[in-house]
Amino acid sequence: MSDLKSQLYKELEIKNASSVEGIRVNPAIFKKLNFEKKYQKQIHVLFEMDHDHHVGIDFPIGFTSPNGLKLPFRWDNRSAYSIEYEGGGYYLARKGEELFPIEFLSRPKYYGLKTSDGSEMSHVATYTREGTIFVAYSNECSLKEKGEDCLYCNINSTKDTYGEDEGIFWKQPKQIAETAAAAYKDGASHITITGGFIPERREVDYYIDVADAIREHTGLDDFNGTGVIGAPLDLGVIEKYKEAGYRTIAMNIEIWDKNIFQTICPGKVSSCGGWDHWVRALEHAADVFGHGRVRSNIVAGIEPKQSTLDGVEYLASKGVICFAGAWCPNPGSQLEGHRTPEAEWHLDMAKKVAAIHRKAGFTYDQLYDCSAAPTGLTHDIYKIEDGLLPVFNSKAA
Numbered sequence: 303m304s305d306l307k308s309q310l311y312k313e314l315e316i317k318n319a320s321s322v323e324g325i326r327v328n329p330a331i332f333k334k335l336n337f338e339k340k341y342q343k344q345i346h347v348l349f350e351m352d353h354d355h356h357v358g359i360d361f362p363i364g365f366t367s368p369n370g371l372k373l374p375f376r377w378d379n380r381s382a383y384s385i386e387y388e389g390g391g392y393y394l395a396r397k398g399e400e401l402f403p404i405e406f407l408s409r410p411k412y413y414g415l416k417t418s419d420g421s422e423m424s425h426v427a428t429y430t431r432e433g434t435i436f437v438a439y440s441n442e443c444s445l446k447e448k449g450e451d452c453l454y455c456n457i458n459s460t461k462d463t464y465g466e467d468e469g470i471f472w473k474q475p476k477q478i479a480e481t482a483a484a485a486y487k488d489g490a491s492h493i494t495i496t497g498g499f500i501p502e503r504r505e506v507d508y509y510i511d512v513a514d515a516i517r518e519h520t521g522l523d524d525f526n527g528t529g530v531i532g533a534p535l536d537l538g539v540i541e542k543y544k545e546a547g548y549r550t551i552a553m554n555i556e557i558w559d560k561n562i563f564q565t566i567c568p569g570k571v572s573s574c575g576g577w578d579h580w581v582r583a584l585e586h587a588a589d590v591f592g593h594g595r596v597r598s599n600i601v602a603g604i605e606p607k608q609s610t611l612d613g614v615e616y617l618a619s620k621g622v623i624c625f626a627g628a629w630c631p632n633p634g635s636q637l638e639g640h641r642t643p644e645a646e647w648h649l650d651m652a653k654k655v656a657a658i659h660r661k662a663g664f665t666y667d668q669l670y671d672c673s674a675a676p677t678g679l680t681h682d683i684y685k686i687e688d689g690l691l692p693v694f695n696s697k698a699a
């Protein structure tokens with residue numbers, strides 16, 4: 303393995319561990335960061351991913367490692383990892399020892415713009431890096447009314463905690479389309495539309511309206527969109543997303559073990575026909591959208607590792623790309639205070655998932671087109687192995 307590759311794998315190991323364990327910081331050191339013009343700050347659009355709430359305190363969304371991996375910032379003052387400020391610069395440390403200097407992620411241009419109705423575009427769509435934007439049209443999930451929220455999910459608690467302070471709101475198709483047009487003008491090339499369940503599962507009409515508006519405002523017939531939905535009871539609905547212009551579709555099964563799924567995702571059982579139907583929906587979607595054009599996700603760390611890998615492998619054999627991002631026991635979820643597996647467990651999982659994707663013939667572009675953010679560990683492994691990071695060009699030049 304080349305020196306650069308082995309250096310990148312070391313950075314990946316640190317990225318994984320500091321994401322899983324979180325990062326300790328004295329928030330006062332972030333007061334020097336210019337979030338109005340230069341750096342991208344966290345805006346709560348769906349889930350709080352910091353390990354504690356931080357109402358009224360701004361945090362950066364993430365930072366880069368020396369060779370260009372993007373690391374998320376997740377606050378946890380119990381962690382051995384920390385960000386320190388010294389001599390005008392910031393660095394990442396472990397147990398007080400510097401690991402490397404860091405640069406915070408920049409603010410995209412559209413964050414300074416407003417929609418025609420005066421809404422902040424930064425609150426309509428989050429920039430999820432490398433040309434991807436992310437819209438959570440609804441910041442609440444109607445499963446709450448039935449007491450059937452997924453146990454790892456904190457969507458409703460995040461809205462209750464930050465809704466007033468950060469002005470979390472339902473996004474209208476025109477707001478989304480204007481924001482997408484501004485971001486695409488500035489180089490963006492992928493949009494994810496997602497949200498919690500809405501009453502009576504009427505989301506398909508909304509997704510069609512959003513797609514129509516995006517096409518009108520961007521002038522693009524294929525705007526490279528991913529519609530993230532719950533498995534529809536009527537599988538015929540899946541064709542409608544394709545006809546509406548979405549290039550890819552996502553249905554996150556979250557847990558592969560059928561019995562654990564029933565306990566962890568009671569609302570997905572009662573509203574979406576259960577585990578068997580969810581798997582059928584994914585297989586049907588692969589027939590409609592094609593190989594590598596359907597995505598699912600498993601919350602890695604709730605069930606045994608082999609069960610998750612069995613799921614990733616089975617879905618890959620059907621042409622479905624299934625990620626297995628590390629479970630973060632989010633504040634406000636019913637599993638708050640639980641522990642996710644150790645960092646090494648998650649790194650091993652990411653490597654095995656990437657190997658399964660390779661074996662199934664999924665390309666990096668397919669991973670990119672169906673993901674909410676192209677900065678997960680599986681993406682990184684592809685980038686390292688295929689030489690897709692800018693550092694490979696700069697070192698070769």
Ligand code: SF4
Pocket residue numbers: 442443444445450451452455456457497498499569
């Ligand atoms: S369906 Fe489950 S994971 Fe999705 S928003 Fe509702 S509670 Fe959260």
